[in-house]
Every structure is written in C-alpha cells, then in structure tokens.
Amino acid sequence: MTAARASVRVESRIARPADEIWALVGDPTRQHEWFPGIVGCTVDGDVRTITTGAGLVLPERLLTVDRLQRRLQYRITAPMVREHLGTIDVHDLGDGTSLVVYATDAEPAVVALVIGGAAANALEHVRDLLEGAR
C-alpha cells in the first residue's frame, strides 16, 4: 500500500551568516519575498494566510518562531490538508556559511512532495538572493 503521509526534507548551503538568512526566512511576513510561487502573505496574530500563484488561498497557523534556535514552524490548516507541519531551520556552520533546512510532513503524502519541490526551488532562490547581494 502507498503511504498516506510523507516527510520531505530539502536543504541548501548558503555562503552568508545565519542571522542574515534568518532575518529573511524567519520573518513570517516575508515568505512571498523568497518563495517563488507565493504571491501574497499576511499575518494576523498566529494566523498567516498565503496566496499561491495559481490563486489558492491557504490559511496557516504559526507554531514556532524561535530566533535563538533559528527555527520557524507552521501548519497549513486548510481542510484539504489533513495533517501538515512545515519546519525551517537555519544552522550556522561556523565558517561564514549556513545550512538552511526546510522539512515538510503532510497527509496527503502528495502535499509533502509538491511543497517540498517548491521549497527546494525557494531555497535556491534564497541563496541567489543573498549570495548575489554580497
């Protein structure tokens, strides 16, 4: 049988300090600035609402915004997604570079794969944005 849920992890090593990367990806109001395909992003308390390029409006609940660990977690709360946890971690590698990890756990499983694919593309975009800004 196929799995009902799936876990997908993508990562990117970026030649910029962790705090600089966190300032972008750790700010829940800025996701549309670095995630291609998200065209709108609003935050009201712990509720974030994103709009995708296809016009899909997805409500989310912010679970963790931890500046010290550099961890952001959120959950898509749209009815079509039975279970979801998105986790973004920024790790300082100690050599002026950082590892950004974007993990997606979801049921239905297909959701994890679709978001994971877009997230991998988004991390490449973050790298281009920040490394190009040097």
Next chain:
Amino acid sequence: MTTRRKILLVTTDQQRYDTLGCNGGILARTPVVDALAAGGIRYERAHPQAAVCMPSRSTILTGQHPATHGVWMNGVPLPEDAPSVAEVLRRAGYRTALVGKSHFEPYLDPFLRFPENALGRTGTTPAGGVHRGFEHLELATHGPVGPLHYARWLAEHHPESVGGFYRVLDASMQVNAEGGGDTGAPQVAVNPIERGWYHTDWVADRTIAWLDSLGSADDWFCWMSFPDPHHPWDPPQSEVGRIDWRDVPLPAGYPQSAAERERILDAKPRHWRLWYDGELVSNYEAPAAWVPATLTADQVREVNARNAVECELIDEALGRVLARIAERGWGDDVDVVFTTDHGELQGDFGLLFKGPYHVDALMRLPLVWRPAPSSGPVPAVVARPVGLLDLAPTFCAIAGVEPPGWMQGRPLPCDDDDAGARRFERVLTAWDSELFGVDVHLRTVTRDGWVLTAYLAGTVHDGTEGELYDLAADPLQQVNLWDDPARRAVREDLLGDLWDHQPPQRVPRLRVEAPV
C-alpha cells in the same frame, strides 16, 4: 524559392501498438493512420526510452535518452535550457507550434511555478517569444481542471461541461481509483460532453487555427499532441455506442483464470505480483487505492472498448487536420509522423495503466512515418528496432538540417535494408522511480528478437533479478527465461550489450519536484 518539407508530428498518450488497424488492431477503426502507413513507413518495433510521460516526451523533444536529458521520472521538470529539436528547426526558419499535451513540466503546480502552466493565463505566445523552441503553445491535458488553455477555454465557453469529466485525482490527490461505466472499472466515467468540446477535437481545432494563421510560403513544424487514449476513459458519451463492450473479445495477453495470472506474475520480479495483490505501489501513475487483482474480465472489455472509441476520435480529428492541410495546398510537402509516448497494460497480465513493467504492452509503440509525397516515398515496413529518440534527428533530416551532436538517435530508416545498412540493432529503455520511500530501477535492451531487462537494487529488488523474453516464441512475454540455464549465453550476451551501450548520465541528477 524552394519549398521545404513541412512537418506534422502527431502524438497520442499511452496508446498501444495493437490499437491501430494497420498494426492488426480489430477494435478501433483507424483509416486515416492506416492510409498514412500504406503510403509511408510503418515501424513494428518502435520503443520509448522511458515508459512514462515526462521522460518519454523529453526524449522526443531532445533526441536524448532520459539519463542524458535528466528527466528520469515523472515530476522532474525538463530544464528550460534543455536542447530542443523545435529550436533547431526554428533557427532554420521554421514556424513552430505545440498544440495539446506537452508535459515537460509537472502538472501538480499550485504555486504556478512552471512556465507551461502559467502560459494558460497569458496567452499562447510564451514570454520572450519562444519556449523550448516553440513560438506558439496551446496546451491541454486529460481533463478540464488546471491552468492550461483547454481547461480555461472549457470553463469560459462551456462551463456546464466541466463537471461531466472523470475526476482524475481523489481527495488525497492520488490518481483516482473510483470506478464507473457499466462495470465499475477504474478511471471509467460517463461524460455527457458534446463531442466537439472534448479535448481531442479541441486539439485538432486549435491546430487548424494555427495552421490557418500561417502564410502559404511558411515552413512549419507542428507537434499536435492528443491527451487520449490515456485514462481516464471518459470519451463523449454520444460516441461510446460505437463499440459495445459486451462484444469486445478479451485481449490475448489477459490470462482468464486467477491461477494462470498469478503463475505468470510469480515468474517475474517481485514487484509485479506485489502490485497485483495491492501490497506495493511503486509509482504515481496508477491509482494507489486500486488493487489489480480485483480487475474483472468485463472491466477489461469496457476499458478496451472505451479506449478504442478514443482512438477512433483521434483518427477522425487527424483526418480533419490533414484535410485542412490539403486545402491549404501543402499536402504534397508535409511529412506526417504518428506515434505515442508509451503504451498501456490494458488487461495484459490482469493489469491496467503503466509502471515499471518493460513488456510490449508499454514498450511496443505505434509509429508511422508518411514522408511528404513530393519526396517520392516508397512504402515499407521496418521490423528492426528504432526508438523515439530517433524522431528528432529525423525531423532535422526532413528539414535538410544536420542533426546536432547532442542528439543521440539517428534519422529513422526508410526500410529494413536501410536499417540493416545503418546497423539499427538495439533499442534501450530505462525506468527509474523513487516515490514515498519506494524505488525501482530497470534497464532494458531489445535486440535480435529478445527483450532483456536487468534490475538494479531497490526497495524490493536486490539487483540480481531480471526478465528475458523470446519475442517470436513468446509474443505476450509470459515466460520469463532469465533463470533458464539453456538461455544463459543469450542472457549474458544481451547483458553485456546493455551495459556497453548505456548513455551518458546527466550530473548532478535533477530533483523530483512533484509527483506528476
């Protein structure tokens, strides 16, 4: 001014070799393609380089093996800067269009990240004026949902028809297992849509509209790409009565007793039987919730009847396009190539759909090339193996352009003597899939009347498994000779040939970005 030969590439999706009259098919009436075959070249052993849409279509466009162009499974987008035969022809002065199903980029795209999905909103001319060598793209897939041109057209002009199509995905966004029709067969539905609004006729209509936009002196390359007869099997209900499924004979490849099916499957590598029993889903292309062992003989009949109706509609739509080409005065100067991206199990072994199963149901493709009558073609049948990667260099040859070095195929042979002289000896096919923790990897060579598949290590394979079939003695591939001591020499010879001819691998490997 010298007139160059124009090129109409006609592809269908997931069509078996034996669905054409010219290939011995007995269900669908396909007089248009049959006539092309009678006046041109019919290939009896044309194979895809991958038995699934995105890798195979990328091979048609690039003329490269999947290992090289990098689209190793569905959900891996072909890089935008990948080589393209359409671009070669465009630079040679051809007007270029792709109408219908492209599928070089994933369809499941809620973020609308991929240009072909985004194009539905902006028109038919891509940003920058060209995409993958095409100056005009007007796109469709198997239904009315999504961002592509056909879905938008149907929603705008015939919104009442949208709900009549089969729902391709279920609530879990898996390929839907829901049954319908008279027999409850999966991916079958009664679709009340008017025939003229169905995507098959839409593709022909839009192709004609594009051709009508051209000047008489233009040289052109048009890829007309029908989404059918790929499931769902929901053709316009007005046409379903053409073939009563109750009259449809069971295919020769369908073993009629469960014991016989299981005996045949048990002689193949494990994933065959595991899928049949519903214990392993290795890929996204078949409904995950459907268990093949539940397939009934009547369901096979109904699926085959509906599939045949879809093949007839395609044939008639192609006939309309060819008639318009003749009216434009181009008839003598147009090469027509008809083929598909891969096959369909359609009841063979008690299975439907497709997957990592390298047998004729999925690998032996319809391929007909009717060279421009002005070139004086001699009708022929080619029995030697050719591949879809030979199409791109064929188009270059038709256009009088030297095939670029990055193309890995060769212009198709005109007959078996030509094929022998140019040593068309083997054709390669590969399957790779890694989905939700399950991976399967096959490498296949077809040569000298044999088809050999070697398995790499994966979730349910240890890398020692294989399949070996004698295509003359066992045309249904029901007797696996891999472990037959009497065939050991043949097996070792073919294995050596297989590994000696593996294509170069793109590095780094491209990422899976969606399930399909």
